[in-house]
Amino acid sequence: MRKNKLCLGVVLFCVLAGTATLSRADVIFSDDFESHVAATSWVEPNDRDPGAPPVGAGWTIDESEETMTQVMRSPVSSSYYKFDTPYGLQYLHMWRDSSGSQSAWAGLTTDAQNQVAANGTMRVELKAHNVSGFDGWGGSLNIGGFDSAPGSYANRAFDISLRSNGEVWLYTGSSVKNTALDAVFDCNTWESLVIDVDFVTDTWSLTIDGVTVGSLGFEAGDLSKIQYVSIGMTDYSGAAGRGGIDDLVVLTPVPEPATLGLLAVGGLGIWIRKKR
Helix, strand or coil, X not given: CHHHHHHHHHHHHHHHHHHHHHCCCEEEEEECCCCCCCECCCCCCHHHCCCCXXXXXXXXXXXXXXXXXXEEECXXXXXXXXXXXXXXXXXXXXXXXXXXXXXXXXXXCHHHHHHHHHHCEEEEEEEEEEECCCCCXXXXXXXXXXXXXXXXXXXXXXXXEEECCCCEEEECCCEEXXXXXXXXXXXXXXXXXXXXXXXXXXEEEEEECCEEEEEEECCCCCCCCCCEEEEEEEECCCCCEEEEEEEEEEEECCCCHXXXXXXXXXXXXXXXXXXX
16 A cells, blocks of 8 residues: 555656646747847838848848838837837837738748647737827738748638727638627737637637637638748728737647646556556
């Protein structure tokens, strides 16, 4: 009996130690924009050069005229708006006129894509800010993940539109406004977004301020990986817009330690009873 208890204690220790290790999540891409060469004002035409500062390596910029994408030092302010971030000194700032559009995308490495495919799940965490109510601005800050060649925007893994009228639109084959997320989304402040993608069930979810909308389907269905993440400012009302992104993290979560521990202890109990 004493020997069984000793064995049980040793095994439980191993289980807890093992689950503590398994509780981590593997970060496969992240950017807090602090290491980039930031601008204190818009620079032309350098902001349209995807291979040079201020955005720097890891991001590709696709811009038309009357649009600008830069890593900016906080705060950015004018006589009628202020754009600041509590998450560090710098962030990715996007501006578009009523006639322009732009996007910035970051590709995942082949190893990262394979890891997502092997794990079957992925999480995207980020801070997002969209500005409204100034000079009739009505731009939409879009956040998407795609399993296609970078910049082709095909085979969506997820696609979110944060509009400057306070609406949240989710794309699952067509863009649909979500009233539950509208209630907690404030386009004039920084919001914490969490996107969970399940490539086994081909569903994804979006969480804003603790409110989750889940069981969202993919456009194409039956996806197994993601090749890049895209951020962009687009037009939904013919008006200009500004948006910002900070603290972007893409990771592959693993099972919670509590769940693994309970399963292991339960299995251990059954084994001990059988031995007795």
